[in-house]
Amino acid sequence: MTEVFARERTMHDLHTRRVRVLRTTPVAPSMVRITLGGDDLARFSADGPADHVKVFFPDPETGVLTVPEPGGFRKPRAEGAPAIILRDYTPLAFRPDAEGGPELDLDFVLHGDHGVAAAWAARAKPGDELGIGGPRASVLAPAGADSAIIVADESALPAATRWLQAFDASVPVTGLFFVKDPETSAYLDGADGEKRELHWFTGADRASALEAALRALPIGERTFVFLAGEATTLIPLRRYLRRELGLSKAQADVHGYWKRGEVALDHHAPLDPADPED
Ligand SMILES: Cc1cc2nc3c(=O)[nH]c(=O)nc-3n(C[C@H](O)[C@H](O)[C@H](O)COP(=O)(O)OP(=O)(O)OC[C@H]3O[C@@H](n4cnc5c(N)ncnc54)[C@H](O)[C@@H]3O)c2cc1C
Incomplete structure (x- = not known):
């Protein structure tokens, strides 16, 4: 059944871009939409629902923004070279033909000042500069999927938004969202509908309520499942899908977007170190 879940992939020329904040808009109790603009966004493209960009931030101590050459952030840095500070974000919406030039929306979770990205986003104002890779x-x-289940916390709500749009309106999609604040559900106001069933789990026991809800859902041979959010919360869900139900990696697509207590999680590292991907 693997071909059912085959996904068209387009490789892009790798670019790094300098962009500026055009405006900021609160979109949930602890989420802000940052709309970026600038000529460098010409020919930007991100058609996949779970696409991600590397966002380069100014050094919080010096204020200096270092945007490397494409791919340059993977190379070893010379001693004394300015730090490259980067995190992963989901391009929520790109408008190539906006009135004042191309615009890109990124939504940031404001989780406090202990993260460079969250701290930057909380203070962002028009004119501030960022890099995008x-x-x-x-x-x-x-x-080939005939139904889908999308599991996401706040950090993956932009990806969830894109998944809800990515499937044809005739394909039933169930969203299971585990978030801190019940009012975060406003983020997806208007996204529910006849074939779009959205459930929100909040409060201290949200992880167990989420698992019970996932276990209660029918998962057929053509049901695609995407999960993203805090890595350790996803481990039991991944074990259920991959080990108990025996779903393939293509059918159950699981991504740790961040990990409690870890700075700049490498999302290519195994989500479940005790059971790496085969
Ligand atoms: C493919 C991909 C797409 C992503 N898309 C988005 C997106 O569109 N919007 C978005 O907000 N995030 C997104 N993320 C997650 C984001 O990259 C991480 O949350 C990142 O660690 C934030 O950087 P930071 O500098 O704020 O915190 P870091 O410096 O990385 O971490 C500092 C501390 O904050 C904690 N922390 C990090 N993120 C969170 C969080 N979300 N909630 C609570 N505590 C946290 C860490 O555990 C650590 O203790 C995505 C991640 C991936 C891999």
């Missing part, structure tokens, strides 16, 4: 590739939704 990628996306390297865009991967479309699996065309």
Whole structure:
């Protein structure tokens, strides 16, 4: 059944871009939409629902923004060279033909001042500069899926938004969202509908309520499942899907977007160190 979940992939020329904040808009109790603009955004493209860009931030101590050459952030840095500070974000919406030039929306979770990205986003104002790298590739939704389940916390709500749009309106999609604040559900106001069923889990026991809800859902041979959010919360869900139900990696697509207590999680590292991907 793997071909059911085959996904069209487009590789992009790798670019790094300098962009400026055009405006900021609160979109949930602890989420802000930052709309970026600038000529460097010409020919930006990110058609896949779970595409991501590398965002380069100014050094919080010096204020200096270092935007490397494409791919340059992977190379070893010379001693004394300014730090490259980067995190992963989801390009929520790109408007190439906006009135004042191309615009890109990124939504940031404001989780406090202990993260460079969250601290920057909390203070962002028009004119502030950032760097953007990628996306390297865009991967479309699996065309053969006849239903989908999307599991996300706040950090993956931009990706969830894109998944809800990526499937044809005739394909039933169930969203299971685990978030701190019940009012975060306003983020997806208007996204529910006949074939779009959205459930929100909040409060201290949200992880167990989420797992119970996932276990209660029918998962057929053509049901695609995407999960993203805090890595350790996703481990039991991944074990259920991959080990108990025996779903393939293509059918159950699981991504740790951040990890409690870890700075700049490498999302290519195994989500579950005790059970790395095969
Ligand atoms: C493919 C991909 C796409 C992503 N898309 C988005 C997106 O669109 N919007 C978005 O907000 N995030 C997104 N993330 C998650 C984001 O990259 C991380 O949350 C990142 O660690 C934030 O950087 P920071 O500098 O704020 O915190 P860091 O310096 O990385 O971490 C500092 C501390 O904050 C904690 N922390 C990090 N993130 C969170 C969080 N969300 N909530 C609570 N505590 C946290 C860490 O555990 C650590 O203790 C995405 C991640 C990936 C891999």
